[in-house]
Amino acid sequence: MRERLLAAEKVKAIEWREDALHLLDQRVLPLQEVWRSYGDAPAVAGAIREMVVRGAPAIGIAAAYGIVLAARVRLAEGGDWRAALEADFQVLADSRPTAVNLFWALNRMRDRLDKLKPDDDVLAALESMAVSIHQSDREANLTMAQLGAELIRKNQGNPQNLLTHCNTGALATGGFGTALGVIRAAHLEGMVERVYADETRPWLQGSRLTAWELAGEGIPVSLNADSAAAHLMKTRGITWVIVGADRITANGDVANKIGTYQLAVTAMHHGVRFMVVAPSSTIDMNLESGEDIPIEERPGHELLEVNGQRFAADVEAVNPVFDVTPADLIDVIVTEKGIVERPDAAKMAALMSRSRLH
Ligand SMILES: CSC[C@@H](O)[C@@H](O)C(=O)COP(=O)(O)O
Numbered sequence: 299m300r301e302r303l304l305a306a307e308k309v310k311a312i313e314w315r316e317d318a319l320h321l322l323d324q325r326v327l328p329l330q331e332v333w334r335s336y337g338d339a340p341a342v343a344g345a346i347r348e349m350v351v352r353g354a355p356a357i358g359i360a361a362a363y364g365i366v367l368a369a370r371v372r373l374a375e376g377g378d379w380r381a382a383l384e385a386d387f388q389v390l391a392d393s394r395p396t397a398v399n400l401f402w403a404l405n406r407m408r409d410r411l412d413k414l415k416p417d418d419d420v421l422a423a424l425e426s427m428a429v430s431i432h433q434s435d436r437e438a439n440l441t442m443a444q445l446g447a448e449l450i451r452k453n454q455g456n457p458q459n460l461l462t463h464c465n466t467g468a469l470a471t472g473g474f475g476t477a478l479g480v481i482r483a484a485h486l487e488g489m490v491e492r493v494y495a496d497e498t499r500p501w502l503q504g505s506r507l508t509a510w511e512l513a514g515e516g517i518p519v520s521l522n523a524d525s526a527a528a529h530l531m532k533t534r535g536i537t538w539v540i541v542g543a544d545r546i547t548a549n550g551d552v553a554n555k556i557g558t559y560q561l562a563v564t565a566m567h568h569g570v571r572f573m574v575v576a577p578s579s580t581i582d583m584n585l586e587s588g589e590d591i592p593i594e595e596r597p598g599h600e601l602l603e604v605n606g607q608r609f610a611a612d613v614e615a616v617n618p619v620f621d622v623t624p625a626d627l628i629d630v631i632v633t634e635k636g637i638v639e640r641p642d643a644a645k646m647a648a649l650m651s652r653s654r655l656h
Contacts, residue, residue: 299483299486302486303483304474306515310468310473314425321333321334328506336367338364339364339365339368340389342361343390345360346393346400347393349501353469354470356469357397358399359431361400361407362431365424369424372386396545398582407424407428410427411424434472435471435579436471437654439472439634441634441654442480442575442634443474443483446632447483450484451489456488457490458535459493459494460493460538461527461538462481462493462495462541463555463561464542469511475511476575476576478508482515490517491518492519493512493518493520495508496523497523498555500617505521524557536568537571539562539572540573541574542554542575545582546646547583548647550625550645551588551591553623554621556618556621558621559621559622562627572623573632574628575632581646581649593619594619597617598617601617625641
C-alpha cells in the first residue's frame with residue numbers, strides 16, 4: 299500500500315535545494331503556480347504569516363529550514379552567533395500562534411543546537427535535523443493514511459461520501475497529507491463515492507487548494523459553501539467528516555480551522571462519524587484543554603474583501619481563524635502512533651507514550 303500511496307503523490311509545496319528554502323505560493327493557487335525562494339529567518343517568518351506556506355505541519359517544516367538559513371547568516375556575521383540566533387527563533391515563533399507544530403519544530407532545532415559537540419559542523423547538523431523533520435512528517439502521513447482508510451473500511455459499506463474542511467493535503471504537510479491523505483488512500487482502495495469539500499471561508503483553502511488537489515488526482519469532489527454542510531449531511535448520505543488539526547490538547551480537544559467545531563456538532567446530530575487526523579507533533583501535552591489554546595485572529599480585510607476588492611458594508615469584521623472542537627464530539631483521532639477512539643486524557647497519555655507504528 300505504501301508504494302501505491304507514494305506513486306499517487308503529485309503535489310509538493312516545500313523544497314530544500316541549493317541551500318535555500320523554496321515554497322509554492324499558496325496565496326495564488328490554483329490560478330498560478332509560483333515558487334518563491336527564501337534565504338533568512340525574517341523572510342521565512344513573513345512567508346508563514348502571509349500564508350505563502352500554511353497548514354500546521356508545513357509551517358513547522360518551513361520554520362525548521364528557517365533556522366538553518368538563520369544559522370548560516372549568523373555564522374557569517376561572526377561574533378556570538380548562538381546568542382544572535384535566539385532573535386531568529388523568536389521571529390519565527392511569532393509568525394503564527396495556533397499550530398503547535400511550529401513551536402515543536404523550533405524546539406527540536408534548539409535541542410539539536412544544545413547537543414552540538416565542539417567539533418560538529420553546525421550547519422550540517424541543523425540541516426540534517428530539518429530534513430529529518432520534513433521526511434518524518436511525510437512518513438507519518440503515510441502511516442495515518444493507512445490507519446484512517448482502515449477505519450473507513452471497517453465501519454461502513456463502500457463506496458462512501460466524505461466531507462472535509464480546509465486543506466490538509468500535500469500542500470499543508472511534508473507531503474501526502476493528513477485528513478486528505480486518508481481520503482486519498484480510501485480512494486485508492488475504491489472506498490470513495492464523492493468528497494464534499496467545504497470552501498472554508500474566508501481564506502478559501504477548500505475551494506482553492508483542496509478542490510485543486512483532489513481534482514488533480516481524479517478523485518470525485520464537489521465544492522460546497524460551509525453553510526451547506528448540515529444540509530449535505532442530511533441529504534447526501536455522508537458517513538464521515540474527516541479533518542486535520544492545528545493543536546490537540548492533553549484531554550483530546552482539537553483546534554482546527556474555523557468552522558470545524560460546528561461540523562462536529564452537526565455530525566453528531568446526524569450520526570455522521572467524525573475523524574481527526576494529525577501527527578503527534580500536533581499534540582500539545584503541556585496544555586490541559588482546548589480552553590488554553592491561543593486562537594489566531596487575522597485582519598478583517600480577509601473577510602471584507604475578495605482579491606483586494608471590498609464587497610462588504612462598512613463595518614468591523616471579526617476574524618478568528620481557528621476554533622476548538624471538544625473531545626466528546628470526536629469519534630477518533632488518527633496519528634502515526636495509532637488511533638484513539640472517543641479521546642480523553644488517559645487515552646491521549648497512553649498514545650503519547652507509544653512509539654511510531656512504522
Ligand atoms: C494538515 S493541516 C491541518 C490544519 O493545519 C488545517 O486543517 C488548518 O486548519 C490550516 O489552517 P491554515 O490557516 O490554512 O494554516
